[in-house]
Amino acid sequence: MSVFDEHALERASEIDAQRARGEPLGPLAGVPIAVKDNICFDHGQTTCASRALEGYRSPFAATAVRRLTDAGAIVVGKTNLDEFGMGSSCEHSVFGPTRNPWDHSRVPGGSSGGSAAAVAAGMVPIALGSDTGGSIRQPAALCGVVGVKPTYGRVSRYGLVAYASSLDQIGPIAGSVEDCALALSVMQGVDPRDATSADRPADAIEPIADDHRAPDLKGVVFGVPSLAFGAHNDPEAEGVFARAIETLRAAGAEVREIELPHADHAVAAYYVIASAEASSNLARYDGVRYGRRAELPKSATLEEMYTRTRTEGFGAEVKRRIMLGTHVLTSGYYDAYYLTALRARRRIAEDYASAFAAGCDAVLMPATPGPAFPLGAKLTDPLMMYAEDVYTVGASLAGLPAAAVPAGLVESARLPIGLQLVAPAWGEARLLDVARRVVGVLHPRGVPSPQAAT
Amino acid sequence: MADLTPQDIQKLARLSRLEVAEGDVDRYRAELGAVLGWMDRLGEMDLAGVEPMTRAGTADGSNQQNRLDADEPGPVLANDVVMGLAPQAMPPFFRVPKVLGEGGGA
Numbered sequence: 001m002s003v004f005d006e007h008a009l010e011r012a013s014e015i016d017a018q019r020a021r022g023e024p025l026g027p028l029a030g031v032p033i034a035v036k037d038n039i040c041f042d043h044g045q046t047t048c049a050s051r052a053l054e055g056y057r058s059p060f061a062a063t064a065v066r067r068l069t070d071a072g073a074i075v076v077g078k079t080n081l082d083e084f085g086m087g088s089s090c091e092h093s094v095f096g097p098t099r100n101p102w103d104h105s106r107v108p109g110g111s112s113g114g115s116a117a118a119v120a121a122g123m124v125p126i127a128l129g130s131d132t133g134g135s136i137r138q139p140a141a142l143c144g145v146v147g148v149k150p151t152y153g154r155v156s157r158y159g160l161v162a163y164a165s166s167l168d169q170i171g172p173i174a175g176s177v178e179d180c181a182l183a184l185s186v187m188q189g190v191d192p193r194d195a196t197s198a199d200r201p202a203d204a205i206e207p208i209a210d211d212h213r214a215p216d217l218k219g220v221v222f223g224v225p226s227l228a229f230g231a232h233n234d235p236e237a238e239g240v241f242a243r244a245i246e247t248l249r250a251a252g253a254e255v256r257e258i259e260l261p262h263a264d265h266a267v268a269a270y271y272v273i274a275s276a277e278a279s280s281n282l283a284r285y286d287g288v289r290y291g292r293r294a295e296l297p298k299s300a301t302l303e304e305m306y307t308r309t310r311t312e313g314f315g316a317e318v319k320r321r322i323m324l325g326t327h328v329l330t331s332g333y334y335d336a337y338y339l340t341a342l343r344a345r346r347r348i349a350e351d352y353a354s355a356f357a358a359g360c361d362a363v364l365m366p367a368t369p370g371p372a373f374p375l376g377a378k379l380t381d382p383l384m385m386y387a388e389d390v391y392t393v394g395a396s397l398a399g400l401p402a403a404a405v406p407a408g409l410v411e412s413a414r415l416p417i418g419l420q421l422v423a424p425a426w427g428e429a430r431l432l433d434v435a436r437r438v439v440g441v442l443h444p445r446g447v448p449s450p451q452a453a454t
Numbered sequence: 455m456a457d458l459t460p461q462d463i464q465k466l467a468r469l470s471r472l473e474v475a476e477g478d479v480d481r482y483r484a485e486l487g488a489v490l491g492w493m494d495r496l497g498e499m500d501l502a503g504v505e506p507m508t509r510a511g512t513a514d515g516s517n518q519q520n521r522l523d524a525d526e527p528g529p530v531l532a533n534d535v536v537m538g539l540a541p542q543a544m545p546p547f548f549r550v551p552k553v554l555g556e557g558g559g560a
Contacts, residue, residue: 293541342506399510
């Protein structure tokens, strides 16, 4: 979306000078990072891939970004997304789609597709995404990299452009679990500017030392729900998942079959809640205070200005979700859709709580039903696109931390498949330690990369 | 599939402050109708007596409390910075089409 080459070189020179003077350096000194373009940075534009914010230059940086740059990270650019985070393919962008580094005819996933593709292509070691219903984990999986959605409230949302406020979280995408842990340890913690950031002591989510021993999973209990298998999956992808489970078992993990009895309804509940919150959050794009205003004759009324500005500013999927959200909040439908979805949300959260109470360290599932799909394949059918989120929305609705890690490749097309681990609230330290070992067990010779394909 | 009339679509558009051209009404009826019909599946669930969960993190009791901050003024953006972001401004004010009197529409 934008590349900050001069800014990056300036910052790098400053850090070089600090080093030359013998000053202490931050844990991310000189590390180039990319930032999804719905996260504010006080340099360049923040567009959300929308015409509505064409030319918008944020006067401030998001707390998560500020903490990374304070630790020495250098923002080298902003990455593409589905408009305002609404999509699972990175095709709903006014700037056009991002392509998957593994196969340029396929999508990178979404909505943080630009960040996942940038990491997979080796442009940056760490990129920031945002995850509302899977927007970090799904693209990370489809691009063969690691993505972590933190517990709701761990990372400040200040400066993250709001889509669905009860679900949105900023999180890292990186080539390794260790790099995600490092970024998360820097970003986490209470922020006076986000009342939903949790006021609790920062956990030690330290970068995990590589002790050069073959990792094992002795004593780790995974719960695999029956949802993980079935006709909604690509058969070859399901095979990769099944083989991964056997490998984890051979490394000492205990794998139990569990039930998430309400999981079948999670995607529908998610789209009711997310659309409802979106219709409210996006009411702010009225062409008055910032963003783009439609050109209108002098005789136009205020309401005509609002309507024309929004009609020209939003793309098809955003309009669809605003109208859906408006509908489910309309009197007469509020109980049937919105309150019902909120009740379902509690049941879905309780399913996960039961699994953890029964002794599971993490719920283990595929991250997606299949590998990256061809550009355009699901673009005209919203329900087909929404079904892409079947494995990711549960952790979002329940506010739980979840990580997507590379599971292996679908051999026929040489495309990556992701494994998802969902952990108890505030359990990131344990989650990432287990995830690191899972990656080590599954990929003893290193995680495959798209570069090796060419 | 939930049945939305053309009037329903125009009402939703008006409430959303969006225009739907006459030629697009049927497309919206089909698309929104299909999604709402699919959302109707939520009605299959037995949810009697379940308290609606309005925010994340409440299922296990963590992150349940609203955090209250000290009521002190913090840093704010300067007026010229804010005006610089506005599509039309007459500093220190935002400029909008006429609201009151003849020609005012809101």
